Amino acid sequence: MLVTGMSGAGKSSVLDALEDMGWDTVDNLPVDLLDDFVHAGTECRVVPVAIGMDARSRGFDADRLPGVIRGMEGVHPEILYLDCSGAELIRRYDETRRRHPLAPDRPAEDGIARERRVTAGLRAAADGVLDTTDLSPAELRDELRRRYGDDSDQPVLTMVSFGFARGVSRTADLVFDLRFLPNPHWVDELRPMTGDDPPVRDYLAADPSWNEALDRIESLLKDWIPRYWAAGKSYVTVAFGCTGGRHRSVAAAIEMTERLRSAGFSPNVRHRDLASPPSDTIEADPRQEA
Template identity: 70%
Template sequence: MAARPGTFPRLLLVTGMSGAGKSTVLHALEDMGWDCVDNLPTSLLEAFVHGERGARRKIPVAVGMDVRSRGFDPQTLPSLIQSIEGVTPEILYLDCAGSELIRRYDETRRRHPLAPDRPAEDGVAKERASTAALRDLADTLIDTTDLTPAELREELRSRYGGDIDQPVLTIVSFGFARGISRTADLVFDMRFADNPHWVPELQPMTGEDRAVQDYCSSDVAWTPAMAQIESLLITLIPRYWAAGKSYLTVAFGCTGGRHRSVAAAVEMANRLREAGFSPNVRHRDLAKPQSDAVEDTPAEKPSGTGPSMKSGARDGNDAGE
């Protein structure tokens, strides 16, 4: 089916074999910002697409229809969606091998809508014959026989994501003394580095200040560690997207959550932007009052390997780091 020229938003008819993954497709499209509805009666299609009277649709819409939908007619449905003004109509047909469909019906213990009192294979055969015209006219055909749900979502992102599909990447800083970040998918502990909290002129500052960032980066282990973390994230982030993850949170922790973790989060966000990502940055504990009691927990000994301290500062790492 040829798409109507212009810049109208897309109208995607999601149809095909029952059990081939229509619900998974609609959920994935909804996550990508589409307006979605399933099993809409054909008599309500135009009203749903147009929404409020006189309002021009601005975002794409996906409508799931199959043999369970009221008024479903594979012969007239293509011309019906072509007749709707203000959208670019497309058909996505989901196919699947009969044996796999029968296995899915058996697993879910559901009856095929066209064979409620007959074996599932009878319903599959009848449905395949009745929807053949839609299959022939489809703009896109996806066979889900060997696709996992994650692989199907990735296929949809590549075809229908466009600029809408932007998984959310967040870089978080936090303080271990106030509890580990509960939303983090990946956590990196920055307490190996010398602590700016014990440098008098740096103590009132935060990791957002250039002086603190320079102090952290002067630690001999800082830059190699950050480079390796960057390399790891550049490798892993696309794999998380490919697995269907819509949100990914990378957390950097130090003791109080004001200096090293903040500096690391800011630096890593900049590194990832240069690599083509668009991370958000959130500093969980930055607004909380700093305290020597928070920083000074007898967990570590000074390393003596970091940058030299200025007058009045403690030697090496702080005890709590």
């Protein structure tokens, strides 16, 4: 796919988003190197390729490019033209303080007008036109996922367990404190076990607060996770914390992973402190917790 159009319309942002979706991308590739780049390594794998070209690219010829792209062997070509209103382009150039490539010694509006004329034929030949005037970066990425993504492009969702006594999880977007629940560490037969063991999970499930808390957290996550993704986050990490990070938080992370998978999500699960040995020093007295 040739990603082209008006300078300042978001070509770099589009290429970054496509790269995150698994495309091979390159920006401002000289036209003479186009064929070599597209076919390099094709004996090993076949991947979608996005090439950014505009007035700054060496050898850029708006009238010639459609024929070059569509004349390449062994590819399914597509041209995506990025457009944007003149007023918004001027505002972007003012903000970045960059000079327009077609008007280095003139006002940006002169270069914008000239580029619009030069690329009119390229716009007409494009398979798709994407107007970025009113799109935020997150909205632009969402539109690209809608057009070119698939199920494998879903952002990464991770459930994490940790112990507050060993430090709060620094990677979490959301943290849930489970120290209000009874601590299995203070039950002799459960102390050497972890939240991955059925007896510990049964012990926690016997407390009415357990299912009530997880039901509310599940409802919240099912509502909020898609909102994080819509805002453009590639990673969402949900952390569950207890005192030592071996019982309550582990059980909660595992159960929430199961619940979200049943709801159609694909979370990973990671236990930060599960390998830590049980310790009365680390675990607070049950009368003093939380």
